[in-house]
Amino acid sequence: MKVVCVAEKNSIAKQVATILSGGNFHTRNSLDKYIKNYDFRCNQFPFTSANSNFYVEVTMTSVKGHISSLGFEGSEDRGGPYSWGNCDPIELYSAPVINSFNFRNVIQSIYKECRDADYLMIWTDCDREGEYIGWEIYMAANYGTNNWNIRMNTTTTAGQPKFNESNTFRAIFSHLERSHIINATRNPKKLDQKSIDAVSARMEIDLRAGLSFTRFLTNFFQNNKLVDAKVVVSYGPCQFPTLGFVVDRDDRIEKFVPENFWYLEISIKRDNTDGGQIKLQWKRGHLFDRLIVYTIYEHCVETGGATAKVTNIVSKPTSKYRPLPLTTVELQKNCAKFFKMSAKRSLDAAEYLYQKGFLSYPRTETDIFPQTMDLKALVEQQKNDVRFRNYASNLLSEDYETSTGNKFSWPRQGSHDDKAHPPIHPIASCSTENLTADQKTVYEYVTRHFLACCSQDAKGHQTSIEVQWATEFFKTTGITVLARNFLEIYPYISWKSTAELPELHMGDTVDLLDTDMKSGSTSAPQPMTESELILLMDANGIGTDATIADHIEKIKGREYIRPEKSGKQTYLRSTKLGKALVHGFEEIGLEDSFAKPFLRREMENDLKLICSGNKFKRAVVQDMVERYLNYYNITQINKRTLLSVFNRFNG
DNA sequence: GCAAGGTC
Numbered sequence: 001m002k003v004v005c006v007a008e009k010n011s012i013a014k015q016v017a018t019i020l021s022g023g024n025f026h027t028r029n030s031l032d033k034y035i036k037n038y039d040f041r042c043n044q045f046p047f048t049s050a051n052s053n054f055y056v057e058v059t060m061t062s063v064k065g066h067i068s069s070l071g072f073e074g075s076e077d078r079g080g081p082y083s084w085g086n087c088d089p090i091e092l093y094s095a096p097v098i099n100s101f102n103f104r105n106v107i108q109s110i111y112k113e114c115r116d117a118d119y120l121m122i123w124t125d126c127d128r129e130g131e132y133i134g135w136e137i138y139m140a141a142n143y144g145t146n147n148w149n150i151r152m153n154t155t156t157t158a159g160q161p162k163f164n165e166s167n168t169f170r171a172i173f174s175h176l177e178r179s180h181i182i183n184a185t186r187n188p189k190k191l192d193q194k195s196i197d198a199v200s201a202r203m204e205i206d207l208r209a210g211l212s213f214t215r216f217l218t219n220f221f222q223n224n225k226l227v228d229a230k231v232v233v234s235y236g237p238c239q240f241p242t243l244g245f246v247v248d249r250d251d252r253i254e255k256f257v258p259e260n261f262w263y264l265e266i267s268i269k270r271d272n273t274d275g276g277q278i279k280l281q282w283k284r285g286h287l288f289d290r291l292i293v294y295t296i297y298e299h300c301v302e303t304g305g306a307t308a309k310v311t312n313i314v315s316k317p318t319s320k321y322r323p324l325p326l327t328t329v330e331l332q333k334n335c336a337k338f339f340k341m342s343a344k345r346s347l348d349a350a351e352y353l354y355q356k357g358f359l360s361y362p363r364t365e366t367d368i369f370p371q372t373m374d375l376k377a378l379v380e381q382q383k384n385d386v387r388f389r390n391y392a393s394n395l396l397s398e399d400y401e402t403s404t405g406n407k408f409s410w411p412r413q414g415s416h417d418d419k420a421h422p423p424i425h426p427i428a429s430c431s432t433e434n435l436t437a438d439q440k441t442v443y444e445y446v447t448r449h450f451l452a453c454c455s456q457d458a459k460g461h462q463t464s465i466e467v468q469w470a471t472e473f474f475k476t477t478g479i480t481v482l483a484r485n486f487l488e489i490y491p492y493i494s495w496k497s498t499a500e501l502p503e504l505h506m507g508d509t510v511d512l513l514d515t516d517m518k519s520g521s522t523s524a525p526q527p528m529t530e531s532e533l534i535l536l537m538d539a540n541g542i543g544t545d546a547t548i549a550d551h552i553e554k555i556k557g558r559e560y561i562r563p564e565k566s567g568k569q570t571y572l573r574s575t576k577l578g579k580a581l582v583h584g585f586e587e588i589g590l591e592d593s594f595a596k597p598f599l600r601r602e603m604e605n606d607l608k609l610i611c612s613g614n615k616f617k618r619a620v621v622q623d624m625v626e627r628y629l630n631y632y633n634i635t636q637i638n639k640r641t642l643l644s645v646f647n648r649f650n651g
Numbered sequence: 652g653c654a655a656g657g658t659c
Contacts, residue, residue, distance in 0.1 A: 203655075
């Protein structure tokens with residue numbers, strides 16, 4: 001009896017094969033150089049009678065991501081009826097779409113391995129895209145490349161497919177810990193058609209909307225000589241909201257008018273010995289009316305004199321929390337913030353380190369470590385690295401006499417679990433010799449982040465004092481850091497003791513060394529940093545952990561935005577073209593759909609409803625395509641507006 | 652020459 005298992009990528013296939021074979025497998029090449037076949041025997045599959053010691057022949061192999069793509073019928077060979085230039089873009093809203101396989105070698109390999117198999121088991125990542133890739137594998141196993149183009153869900157091949165409901169299974173796993181993988185092997189489930197539908201809905205909507213608007217915008221801008229002949233002016237349902245965030249920030253900077261404000265400030269003696277003083281902040285913050293602040297100030301001076309009364313003292317322990325387990329988005333945000341590294345650079349470096357086996361899979365949304373993972377063993381690994389040796393030893397030390405008290409502590413749990421990958425962590429300690437500067441930086445950051453996750457929170461003590469001067473209240477807070485703990489290995493953030501506060505009691509009268517009415521003015525927002533942009537995209541559901549960096553690079557490449565250095569900081573600024581596009585669509589009334597994240601978020605929401613069985617794919621696709629068609633018609637009617645807005649920004 | 656999503 002033979003089982004063929006197919007994972008989403010070679011690294012997973014290899015690791016699962018290692019676990020299920022106990023390391024005893026034979027490696028064969030496939031037709032693709034990145035994909036291997038791993039042959040072994042295993043007695044964990046439940047495809048037999050009650051005999052639990054029944055061994056089956058297993059070939060574990062993989063694909064490398066998606067193996068098919070959606071396109072318009074007849075356009076895979078150039079010159080098809082729906083290729084660029086051969087039809088009015090509006091036809092793309094009704095043109096038949098077709099799912100065609102690419103990666104011929106990968107598909108033939110799967111088909112070949114499956115020829116003599118009795119069972120097919122899908123081991124793709126347990127997320128939406130993984131489910132769809134599972135379906136692609138199922139199609140490849142049944143049809144190979146014989147049926148090169150397959151209309152969605154309708155196959156023309158006669159007869160029963162070799163693999164069907166009864167002999168096709170899906171392994172459910174979220175990480176690669178041994179007992180978890182064995183459990184997944186013993187309890188196979190079925191592919192989830194709802195997730196497959198959700199992905200195919202996303203594909204069709206993005207294809208129709210993206211290609212129709214891109215062709216229209218490019219032709220229109222080129223024909224009117226707004227851009228050079230070879231420049232593509234693309235529209236994408238992720239590109240535009242991303243651009244919208246940057247343009248919005250630049251607009252707010254441009255429109256900003258500083259406003260003056262006034263506030264009160266008082267200071268008291270730090271203690272009885274030296275002359276140091278502590279400033280207390282007005283509880284009203286600041287007010288924008290000078291006369292009112294002046295009146296209050298006068299009143300306080302007259303009735304309060306030079307003394308105030310202590311109205312509240314709160315003294316309590318406080319902590320600075322260690323970071324949450326590391327996700328892709330957090331990695332990109334922090335590398336941008338701490339090291340001024342673009343999202344693409346940090347992900348590329350992490351990708352390389354993953355390929356080399358130094359880091360875990362770098363594309364994950366999960367910020368919870370599975371309880372079954374042996375994190376202490378991973379900390380132990382870092383004793384091999386001079387940079388982390390002492391810290392790791394201390395963390396694991398059982399000897400309270402010599403240790404610092406910063407003991408290993410199971411990481412905090414976030415609230416995200418993509419059910420596919422654990423948080424990013426170091427797998428092996430790595431010598432830095434053959435790494436680029438970026439790779440070194442990213443490895444060190446991930447390791448420090450991981451060790452910080454496994455440490456104790458920093459501990460401190462916080463005292464707040466509130467005093468009343470006539471009618472007004474003022475306060476200040478002081479912090480004493482008692483134990484730095486995780487901060488020792490995580491130098492990227494600081495937490496310092498503030499000046500010590502005087503020892504006071506409720507009801508005490510204190511002398512005011514100084515009272516003052518001060519003024520200031522509000523300042524303009526800073527331009528967008530890449531770190532902020534990633535945060536906004538993530539929070540608004542624009543793109544995924546794996547594609548956020550791509551979208552930013554894409555709109556840089558289209559010259560909608562451009563990086564601009566200012567001192568140490570690099571900002572992302574919108575170009576004239578970028579502003580013209582956002583404001584053009586704004587002026588024809590499509591701002592919310594095109595330059596804001598709402599439409600994408602709505603679609604993401606619909607996809608979730610498909611996954612939960614509360615909406616049908618057909619209804620979602622129909623609805624969204626109709627809406628885009630409507631936007632397309634509105635744009636056609638108002639295209640002169642796009643032109644005049646462009647000229648306004650480039651005049 | 653076009654989208655977004657996987658992965659190399």
